[in-house]
Amino acid sequence: MEKNNNYLPAVEGVxxxxxxxxxxxxxxxxxxxxxEVSSRASYIFYLITTILSIMYASIYAVRKIGKKGWLIGILVTLLYLSILYIVSIISGNSMVMGADGFARVLLAIIVGALSGIIGINL
Structure with missing residues (x-):
């Protein structure tokens, strides 16, 4: 597989x-x-959806780039979360960044870094 130095696959992964x-x-x-779905179940579903999407995006990007797995995973995660935050502001559902929001961002960054490490070793 050809390793690419261009970081465009990170955007494609996102x-x-x-x-x-x-x-x-x-x-x-x-x-x-x-x-009828409870708000707790909705929260868990949204969290799992975000984690799965970040995992896929990070692994895809790192497999295409072929180096710096954890760094590319974190960058893909931050790009994904930034776009998600902008879309939520535009739609009028601004996400409040409290302790819960901070924990979700930290979890997403950890998942992105680990997915990048996994992606580089596949």
């Missing part, structure tokens, strides 16, 4: 991560039309 996010959220929306 876009692929958002495609995963949209698909999972559409499935969840269909489920929510038929079943």
């Amino acid at each position: 876009l692929r991560g958002f495609i995963i996010t949209v698909i999972l959220l559409l499935i969840f929306a269909v489920v929510m039309t038929f079943v």
Whole structure:
């Protein structure tokens, strides 16, 4: 496999991560039309969706770039979360960055770094 020094695959990984996010959220929306879902279950689903999307995006980007796995994983995560934050502000659902928000960002960064390490070793 050819290793690329261009960081464009990181952006492509983020876009692929958002495609995963949209698909999972559409499935969840269909489920929510038929079943009443508690706010706790929704929170857990959104967290799992974010983690899976970041994992996929990081692994994809690192496999394409072929070096600096943990760093690329963190950069992909920060780009993903930044876009998610901007979209939430534009849609009027501004995310409050309290202790819970900080914990979610920290968890996402850790998942991104570990996914980058996994991606470089696959």
